[in-house]
Amino acid sequence: MKCPPWPQGKKLVHLDLKGAPPRVEYLHKLIELFSQLGVDGLLVEYEDMFPYEGELRLLQATVQPAYSREEVLYMQEFAKSKGMEIIPLVQTFGHMEFVLKHRPMWGLREVSHCVGTLNPHKEEGVRLVMDMLRQVVELHPGLNTLHIGADEVYMLGEGEESKLWLALPGHTVEQLFLSHVTKVAQAVKKAWPHMTIIMWDDMMRGMSQDTLKASGLLGLVQPMLWDYTPDLNVDTTVSLLEKYCSAGMSDVWAASSFKGSTGVYTCVPSTQRHVDNHVQWLKVAASISAGVHLQGIAITGWQRYDHLSVLCELMHVALPSLAACLQTLSHGQFSAEAQSIVTERLGIASVEVEAMGSTSAGESLFPGRRLAELTVELNALLNSEDIRFFENNMFVRGWFSPYHRQRKMVSPLITMQIHSQASTYLTVLQEKVAAVREEMVRLYPESTAQEWIEEHVSPVVAPLLRITEEISACVNEMVP
Structure with a gap:
């Protein structure tokens, strides 16, 4: 089935730097390729690769050096010169493993055995998050949009302070989630009134319109609805987006995937699987009402499922998948024409990296081509x-x-x-x-x-x- 092309808004590529952070020279080759493929911006999840300073210096990676301040600034300048915007993603509630794993931060966990979730009752937790955001914003001059994460806040409500809070009449885990996110979003708006704030939507999916309306989040955040599955349920997704719109959150984002969502230790991606995910998203975009303002789509490429999990598919083996997904969005389907554009641009025989063939030519159109070939060969041997x-x-x-x-x-x-x-x-x-x-x-x-x-x-x-x-x-x- 052919859909209309992706209707409007930005096409962002997610750069997940919490695993296999590309060397700076390689990063620039990737940005160059992204711009040629029609990408409008980068959703950059620095995590421990950001050059935090002062008390937050301990958040920097130790197995390899974090990017320097100069490298972060130069990456932005280079992306801007290619017409691409940079949107940093900083986790502020769940998936804070890279922060809360450090012994001085242990006391800020919701429960001691869950390294990812921040205790929402401690003021120093909000101060910590705001310090992280402040350092990131200051190193991104002219920044207009910030993603505050807030997905998969596991074990919320299980901590001792949360249990006491939840014992009070009318208090729910939903309100506990919303109160922390609202506090963070309000602090961001106070510090940077012009800032657009995006957050992941999954913790809000089960909430009623009334709960969302009463949350204090309206006008503060734009939900980014993520679904990476090849059989994404179009009707369910459309009704979710309509619900956010009816609750007063009419500015919404989609998030698809070009790698890193098949299995936690997958080594080589299936392009078809990710193309199918984008075809479903095209059906969603074609089915929503005019009141839903789709701001764009973030095409995610996870390097790890979380900070403490193993590496999944790395960037170099996933570039054919990314190019195919972008062409699918542009054409409304992954037609023969879309396929031939990908194979010609990247100089490959097939959009499936396992069947792309080897080449003696240079890698100007496909940075990391040689490593992709070697990875596929070694993976076949190992299996x-x-x-x-x-x-x-x-x-x-x-x-x-x-x-x-x-x-x-x-x-x-x-x-x-x-x-x-x-x-x-x-x-x-x-x-x-x-x-x-x-x-x-x-x-x-x-x-x-x-x-x-x-x-x-x-x-x-x-x-x-x-x-x-x-x-x-x-x-x-x-x-x-």
């Missing part, structure tokens, strides 16, 4: 049944079982064949890993390459190494 299930093959199970290993009574002829096969796989993997590492550290910090390899490669290599070592030990007992 090949021969390697992944090596311990379950007939020879290992038949002639080198735990029983044999324990007694060191083995058939040297067959176990040496097993050893040879495992060693061959290890050599191939080690060569591929070395190539990936070499390329990855050109685009990302050393710590990213280390983490990615430990996450994806080490669990597959470890059993092969163990088998070769154990065979050597056993054969030494049996062969003179």
Whole structure:
């Protein structure tokens, strides 16, 4: 089904820097590509990569250096020179893991075992959030729009102070959420009266119109409704947007996804899955009433599900998906024409990164192309049944079982064949890993390459190494 193209408002690309933050040179190549693909702005989630100062310096990343003040300013200037706006995203309630994991901040958690949620009753919590926002705003001269997060505020109402507050007549968890967000939004408006404030919508989805009307948020924030699924329910989403509009929040945003929403440890994205998500969003945009003012869409690209989870698909493997999603929005469908625009611009054979083909040409249209190819090749190797299930093959199970290993009574002829096969796989993997590492550290910090390899490669290599070592030990007992 063909829909009208994306109707209006800005097309933002979400830059999630809380995992695999691109080196500055690579970041500029990405921004250059985004502008060529028709992106209007960047929704930048710095998290621990922001150069916080003073008491907040402890929030800076330690596994790699945070961006410097000069780098943050230069990134903005470069984006503006390409006609792109920068909107910082700073979490102010939920997903504050990168703040509340630090021992001096432990007392500001809603409950001790939930590292993400801020206690809404402590004034120093609001002061902390405002200090973070102030530093970010000051390092973004001329800033007009700010995203204050507020999604997935887990365990809210479970803290001791919240339980006392909720015991009072008429107090609900919904009001507890709204009161904190309203307090933050009012403080932002007081400090920067011109500022447009965006927030995630998920904590408000179940609220009635009356609750929203009475919240004090009207005129203060613009909800950003996120749904990253390929089978997004159009009717439900339309009615949610209409509800926000009827409650007095007529300025709303959509948020889709081009990567980082399939599975928490997914390595290579499926372009089709993300294109399907955008087709559903086009149906939503075509179905809402004229009263709903769609301000734009943020195309999210998560590098981690949260600060403490593993890396998911990195930026370099997801650029075909991003280009395909943007063309889908421009054409109203992912037509043959839209596909050919993507494959021609990026110089690839297919929009699916696993089938894009290799090239000897330069990477001017596709920054990170070589690393994307290497990632796909290594991922295929790591997931090949021969390697992944090596311990379950007939020879290992038949002639080198735990029983044999324990007694060191083995058939040297067959176990040496097993050893040879495992060693061959290890050599191939080690060569591929070395190539990936070499390329990855050109685009990302050393710590990213280390983490990615430990996450994806080490669990597959470890059993092969163990088998070769154990065979050597056993054969030494049996062969003179």
